[in-house]
Amino acid sequence: MRLSQFHLRTTKETPADAELVSHQLMMRAGMIRKLAAGLYTWSPLGLRVLRKVESVVREEMNAAGAIELLMPTIQPAELWRETGRWEKFGDQLLKITDRKEAQYCYSPTAEEAVTDFARQELNSYKQLPVNYYQIQTKFRDEIRPRFGVMRAREFLMKDAYSFHISDEDLVREYHNMHAAYTRIFTRLGLEFRAVQADSGAIGGDASQEFHVLAESGEDAIAFSTGSDYAANVEAAVAAAPAPRAAATEALRKVDTPTQKTCEDVAALMGIALQRTVKSIAVMTEGGFVLALVRGDHVVNEIKLAKVPGLAGYRLASEAEISQHLGSEPGFLGPLRPREAIRVVADRDVAAMADFVVGANEVGYHLAGVNWGRDLEEPETVADIRNVVEGEAAADGGVIRIGRGIEVGHVFQLGRKYSEAMQFSVLDENGKASVPAMGCYGIGVSRIVAAAIEQNNDANGIIWPVPMAPWTVAVCVINPKNDAQVAQAAADLLAELRAAGVDAVLDDRGLRPGAMFADIELIGIPHRVVVSERGLAAGTYEYRARRASEAENLDKATLLARISA
Amino acid sequence: MRLSQFHLRTTKETPADAELVSHQLMMRAGMIRKLAAGLYTWSPLGLRVLRKVESVVREEMNAAGAIELLMPTIQPAELWRETGRWEKFGDQLLKITDRKEAQYCYSPTAEEAVTDFARQELNSYKQLPVNYYQIQTKFRDEIRPRFGVMRAREFLMKDAYSFHISDEDLVREYHNMHAAYTRIFTRLGLEFRAVQADSGAIGGDASQEFHVLAESGEDAIAFSTGSDYAANVEAAVAAAPAPRAAATEALRKVDTPTQKTCEDVAALMGIALQRTVKSIAVMTEGGFVLALVRGDHVVNEIKLAKVPGLAGYRLASEAEISQHLGSEPGFLGPLRPREAIRVVADRDVAAMADFVVGANEVGYHLAGVNWGRDLEEPETVADIRNVVEGEAAADGGVIRIGRGIEVGHVFQLGRKYSEAMQFSVLDENGKASVPAMGCYGIGVSRIVAAAIEQNNDANGIIWPVPMAPWTVAVCVINPKNDAQVAQAAADLLAELRAAGVDAVLDDRGLRPGAMFADIELIGIPHRVVVSERGLAAGTYEYRARRASEAENLDKATLLARISA
Structure with a gap:
């Protein structure tokens, strides 16, 4: 393939409506052109x-x-009515009426x-x-x-x-x-x-x-x-927590007049946030439930809803909280409720010792709390929290x-x-x-x-080889003025193609700067420059798309580098 | 490819709505399945x-x-309005309104x-x-x-x-x-x-x-x-006619009391239809015109309309005919009109001598008519007739x-x-x-x-090799019961594939009759049968799709025959 015989049209301008770098680069490289909202023509480059x-x-x-x-893109409404999706699919389903007033849709999927x-x-x-x-x-x-x-x-x-x-x-x-x-x-x-x-x-x-x-x-x-x-x-x-340590502190009441969050309580007490426990009061079909997660953790609503009995739960109102715990939000905890309650503890909370919870009394928290000693073991232990960057994963690795x-x-x-x-x-x-x-x-x-999105830099796209429009670009300096250079480039192209390498010849006759900018923008993994000076020295200038510098290589080394 | 791993489903029934043999055979071979009117799923076989x-x-x-x-199938109305085709294209254009009430069509073409x-x-x-x-x-x-x-x-x-x-x-x-x-x-x-x-x-x-x-x-x-x-x-x-012969007959009036067509006149006179001339009276912007074609020819309306001055012509009424020729349909001719008329003669008519035309007098024709002697040379000579099967073509061949x-x-x-x-x-x-x-x-x-449509017989489709789903079908008799035969067939398949032949193994275990009927129906160009008896004799049973008989061939001959 010769670029002079192809259709390549790059631009420097980034369209105003292109927010994502992939959209910007596809437009600049001329891979796609907009026909209408959400409708794009794939140019010859993009289509490759x-x-x-x-x-x-x-x-x-x-x-x-x-x-x-291969199924038709246009599908009759009757089929979609059989599964109820004609109505249920929603407005993303493009509905069409033909000349005989029969209803069809443009298939978004084909079950x-x-x-x-x-x-x-x-x-x-x-x-x-x-x-x-x-x-x-x-x-x-x-x-x-x-x-x-x-x-x-x-x-x-x-x-x-x-x-x-x-x-x-x-x-x-x-x-x-x-x-x-x-x-x-x-x-x-x-x-x-x-x-x-x-x-x-x-x-x-x-x-x-x-x-x-x-x-x-x-x-x-x-x-x-x-x-x-x-x-x-x-x-x-995340990984399951380490086994619970033994109790070392006595249960005690702590004055927390205005401290309603775990962060504030930990700061007041000068302890790590990880030693506090957050109480979330919810209502279920079976009644009031108190869910507990560690102070530095965030409850995961989807996981919580999967706990038996908690499907369809909702947050408890202040009145319900008062009725069951006799307290107000900010000072809630599993100890000393007004009525017997069900406690659902996150796995990490169940493994804690000497922790801090609300005292169910406005202005107070309890410290040195221990399961089994100060309150019953939790009725339910489950994973009900979001994972955190950097914590241990179940497979021994680290969660990212x-x-x-x-x-x-x-x-x-x-x-x-x-x-x-x-x-x-x-x-x-x-x-x-x-x-x-x-x-x-x-x-x-x-x-x-x-x-x-995954592979780009300031100069443009960086294609993984299997997706690149071409694996190698052979760039010719002055193809019209120097028949010998043009011939050497054509020979190299033929050699690469014979070796099964998808190569393109840039014989458009652009100045080197403009030519190289195009080849980088469209993301060709390997660039080879054929020039008079190089031929005289028996070398080709080679640069991998991700490399910072070009090198002069003889042909054997060049071919080895490309196929590596 | 093994047919047991593929999806092939042939049927004996021909659907009632399938008029064309290609439609019937594509349905019977299971190449397509109807999803709705004019919408077909291409089965795996058809898609190949x-x-x-x-x-x-x-x-x-x-x-x-x-x-x-690659352009979008869905295209905005605005573009089609620029060329006026949004309205002009007609009802074949499938028009679509999206969720925002914007108009689109499904592209029938993409100018x-x-x-x-x-x-x-x-x-x-x-x-x-x-x-x-x-x-x-x-x-x-x-x-x-x-x-x-x-x-x-x-x-x-x-x-x-x-x-x-x-x-x-x-x-x-x-x-x-x-x-x-x-x-x-x-x-x-x-x-x-x-x-x-x-x-x-x-x-x-x-x-x-x-x-x-x-x-x-x-x-x-x-x-x-x-x-x-x-x-x-x-x-x-068609080829231009031979040059006009010299006149040999005298102009004479012939009694044709009820003979209004060239056929009847020729029959009455006992002459060839080719010696008569048909007169077609038409009106144009420039006035009355008489078009002449040979009695055995049919005037071609498109060609006639291309004659200068005849664009948009219509047939003349009886009143107009009477006004210009003083006669009635059935007895019209170029001689002795009531008013001067323009004559357009077909090339063949202009090359005739001693011919017969209407006399412009009810009940009479004129015979022995000759251009230049009995009437002026025609004002216009042109090709204004349909070609006829078997006549000479301009290139020296025969028209079919x-x-x-x-x-x-x-x-x-x-x-x-x-x-x-x-x-x-x-x-x-x-x-x-x-x-x-x-x-x-x-x-x-x-x-x-x-x-x-072009390539089929009573047993089904006959694919040209480049379009066939597979070039060769290797049929195995009793693959489950005879491991040696199954292995020999698999080996042959591998050998064919290595030679670049697109071959399929029919290892479905059908009875030979049903298997062969399928392979013929779906039109595979070459069929090879691997059987215990054949292996014992060192041969394969081979049959080309168009051949009437199968032959037993050794492997070398078989491979040569397939690649021929």
């Missing part, structure tokens, strides 16, 4: 990157045994369409398991499309749907897809984590999101330095909190769609059986933007 | 064929210097979107010429979608658009694309013709359609056995009339879109210049159906 991502996804899906098909296909095609357990996938344009009518292709309305997605005779087989395929996704993002050269999303009542393993790590990510995720463990901050779990961009998800759907659409196959005993389903998505176009 | 066509199209477009990009891209990207003649293409889903809201993917509403199309600083350069690229299309359809193994469509006032070379020849084609096309000349029947031109399925077109658009959208670049002199445009379409999904 998009197709490389698509190829890796396709290869790994095929290798994992999934089978590609209905694939289940319709499956119920036409599959009638026996012998045909299962099967995993169908497509790489197809999708549409979501975002209320506020922005961030370029990161949250476009029209986008390219790989969506896969598997069908199984048993739950166990669904779990097997779920792990198979998890492994395939890990290979995909690893091959793409991205730093990523498979994140345990909060998955409600289904169980923690039924859903995971794949996030590309980047500071600009919308989601806070916690991950461990000790393994590939990662979770949404809301779902992350970062930000991620969701680029994939794997999900055990169960029988929600197959049941609603009355899809069954005959099992081994000749009985109708509703297949379990899994679904597995990858945001192909979003990966392009996410990769840039 | 679609992708093979797509690949050939992409490779040849790239080789021809076109550059791929507006690509011109919008070009005017953002191009500002200098130095960036021209350029030819952008995409392979993208399109939508046309057909009033009566039918024939499966032959006339689906959602379909896959390759659309290319070129921009040029001069008309000459547009013509150069038009020929370049014509050559690329010829390579594409040749590589796909299809019988096709590049057909000169009627192109109105632009000139005969400004538009050509590529048709796959098939009896079921919607369009009648004329082509020559002497070259690759082909044209819509309406636009086809067949039917074709349009699968591509190349078109010189000129400046219609670039002017309407105010797109200009600076020319060599620094002046604004509106680029000329060409557009070049290929119906990728339609090619799949057209290929089947």
Whole structure:
């Protein structure tokens, strides 16, 4: 490929509406052009990157045994009514009326369409398991499309749907897809984590999101330095605390006239915040409950709601607090309530000794409190707090909190769609059986933007090799004036291509500064300059995109460096 | 690939709504499944064929210097209003209103979107010429979608658009694309013709359609056995007639009391129909005109309308005929009109001698009529008739009339879109210049159906190798019961794949009859059977899809036969 025969148009200006660096750089590199809100044309340069991502996804899906098909983007309302999603999906579903007044939508996802296909095609357990996938344009009518292709309305997605005779087989395929996704993002050269999303009542393993790590990510995720463990901050779990130490202090009452927070109490007493306990009073169907977390911790509402009996809890009113504890917020604690109460202690609180809590008496706290001695062991011990950056992870590593961009998800759907659409196959005993389903998505176009968020510098994009529009740019100084240099560059290009390296020749005849700026902006991993002076010395000027300096290398060293 | 790991589902039933054999066979082979009217899911089998066509199209477009990009399927109404097509395109344009009440359409073609891209990207003649293409889903809201993917509403199309600083350069690229299309359809193994469509006032070379020849084609096309000349029947031109013979008969009046047609007159007189002349009386802006074609020919309204002065002509009324000729239909002719008239003679009529025409007197014809002697030479001589199967073509061959399925077109658009959208670049002199445009379409999904229309038999599809889902099917008899046979088949598969042959293993364990029926139905070009008996004899049973008999071949011969 010669750039003079290609269409490359970079700009120095950053569009005013581009907030994210990936959006800015994709516009400046000329990868995308806006057609309308949330609608982008992928230029020849952008499309090269998009197709490389698509190829890796396709290869790994095929290798994992999934089978590609292609469903229409326009889908009839009747199908979506079968599952109730015609109404429930909300305004992101682009609804369309055709010339005959029939209703359709532009597919944002294809559970209905694939289940319709499956119920036409599959009638026996012998045909299962099967995993169908497509790489197809999708549409979501975002209320506020922005961030370029990161949250476009029209986008390219790989969506896969598997069908199984048993739950166990669904779990097997779920792990198979998890492994395939890990290979995909690893091959793409991205730093990523498979994140345990909060998955409600289904169980923690039924859903995971794949996030590309980047500071600009919308989601806070916690991950461990000790393994590939990662979770949404809301779902992350730290290491269990060390066993409780023995009591060393006597229980005593402390004057805290205006100290209503753990921070204030700890400051007044001159002790570490970690020695105080925060009491959160809530109302549940079963009555009043006092939840306890360490003073330096934050209660996690999702985890708390998962404690048996606490689903649908709400914060207690001052009247309810007064009724059960005889006190006011700021001075609450598990000791000496007015009525018997249920106590739910975070794991860390249950492991504390000699701690400080509110005295259930305005103006006072209690210090030197110890479980079993001063009050009964807590009725419930559970993980009900957010993890904290730097604390110990369950795998022996340290917990880090970062930000991620969701680029994939794997999900055990169960029988929600197959049941609603009355899809069954005959099992081994000749009985109708509703297949379990899994679904597995990858945001192909979003990966392009996410990769840039993770890999860029002041000069532009830094592509991982597998996603780069070209691996190597061969830059020619003065191609029109120096036939010998032009020929040497063409020879090098041919040699690289023969070695299977995706190389491009920059024969546009730009001045070196402008040429190099373009090549850096568009993120080519390896740059080689062919010049008269270099040829005379038998060398090529080489610079890796991340390197700070260029080097003069002979051809053998150059080729070795590029293929390394 | 092993069929046991693939999704293949053939059926014996032909759906009631499938009229065309391609639709029937695609349904029976399980290549497509209907989601709604004009909307089809491409099954894994169908998609393999679609992708093979797509690949050939992409490779040849790239080789021809076109550059791929990707435009959104959903496009804003404003763009379409700039060219007036928002209203003019008609009901095939699927119009969409989003959640913010903004209007969009699902792109049926992309002249507006690509011109919008070009005017953002191009500002200098130095960036021209350029030819952008995409392979993208399109939508046309057909009033009566039918024939499966032959006339689906959602379909896959390759659309290319070129921009040029001069008309000459547009013509150069038009020929370049014509050559690329010829390579594409040749590589796909299809019988096709590049057909000169009627192109109105632009000139005969400004538009050509590529048709796959098939009896079921919607369009009648004329082509020559002497070259690759082909044209819509309406636009086809035959060889010029031989020079006029000398007069041998005297002019005489013939009694034809009830003979009002050339056929009746010829029968009465006992002469060949070719010696009679048909007179068609029409009114034009310039007044009354008598058009003459040979008695065995049919006047071509499009050609007649192109004769200078005849644009917008209509048939004359009986009153007008009476006024100008003093006669009635059935007895009209160019001699002895009541008022002076203009005569337009077909080329063949102008070359006739001793011919028969109406006498402009009820009940009479004139025979032995000769130009220059009995009446003036015709004012206008032109080709104003339809060609006839079997007559001489201008290139020395014979004209044949067949039917074709349009699968591509190349078109010189000129400046219609670039002017309407105010797109200009600076020319060599620094002046604004509106680029000329060409557009070049290929119906990728339609090619799949057209290929089947052209290549099928009672047993199913017969794929040309480049489009086949697999080139070779290796069929195993009793794979589960005979490990040795299964291993030999797997070895052969590996050997074929190593030789670059796209082969599939039918290891489903079906009975031979059912297995062979499937493999024939889905049109695999080469079938190889691995059996215990064959292995004992050191042979494989081989049958080409079009062959009537199977043969037992040793491996070397087998491999040679497949790669031949």
